[in-house]
Amino acid sequence: MAIGDGADMYQLGADATTYAMTELGFEKGDVNVLALTNAGYPVIDGQTTDLCLDAVMEVSGCTPGKENLVNILTPPWKPLWFGFFNKNTGEAVYMKVNGDASGFEIQDKEKIDAETVLAKVDAWEPGNFSGMIRFANVWAHENTPFVLMKAAQLHDHICPGLISGFMLAKYVEKDLPIEDPANQSYKVIACPNSCKDDYFQIAWDCTPGKSGLFVKSLTASESSGLKEKYGAGISGIFIRWDGSSNAGDGLVLGGNSSSSSSSTNETASWPEWATKLNGALLRMDSADTPENYVTTIKEFHLESREELQALQSAGVHPLKVLGVM
Incomplete structure (x- = not known):
């Protein structure tokens, strides 16, 4: 599988991260920001996506060592996506990459902290954030050890x-x-x-x-x-x-x-x-x-x-x- 040919995967990850940093108002190394992505698992036109993950870590400063990077297992045929959650504000962004990795099919922003969304369950739908909402709020819980997030990487979601x-x-x-x-x-x-x-x-x-x-x-x-x-x-x-x-x-x-x-x-x-x-x-x-x-x-x-x-x-x-x- 190709690493250097076709789409610039590093730049794609960097663009996603820069968008998140602008929209959520955080700087590199902020430990109150969670980065989620399946980068490294999808394969697009024979090209691996591991360099996207490098970019997310290098641009945002989110890493496993800081316990604020979650790399979610998916099959290689699934779409590539990125998500970021700011624990300080409850805001999140979600980006889904288009089929040829030339840009983003979806870029969305929403406030998804539990206090906000559970106060309006009759009037709110998670939409593009259905896969992120439990990841973000369980990660933000004071009792959550990072090993649970590691298990969620394998499980591909968090559930009761x-x-x-x-x-x-x-x-x-x-x-x-x-x-x-x-x-x-x-x-x-x-x-x-x-x-x-x-x-x-x-x-x-x-x-x-x-x-x-x-x-x-x-x-x-x-x-x-x-x-x-x-x-x-x-x-x-x-x-x-x-x-x-x-x-x-x-x-x-x-x-x-x-x-x-x-x-x-x-x-x-x-x-x-x-x-x-x-x-x-x-x-x-x-x-x-x-x-x-x-x-x-x-x-x-x-x-x-x-x-x-x-x-x-x-x-x-x-x-x-x-x-x-």
């Missing part, structure tokens, strides 16, 4: 489901902390699978390729039956595995439905964008108290690698093996 993964991880880290980093690691059996599971791949390096994450679905009747039995929806199976002793301690966890519902009489009629934004921020309010959203269904101990494999292998139902159903 991904944040549930963050809450589950915090709960496990409190209850089953890693005490021997040289030998211990987490294993996740995502049963059922959902948005939450992308968090563990980033935060714990639990990936399918390294046998850290196994995915098994539940039927609708199984999910409803388990929720009726335990008063909470099943969220997955989490194991602290010790490779030196070939043993592990595990938890079957569920969602605390009484706390996880963000719907009230006021919000029940809100549009989807508003309920998801509100739900995400409510979860971040409880970042230090994951037990508000997570409950233990069962604790268990594994004595051997064979017992671990009995939960992970194809054709077995891990919740039945553990006696949960």
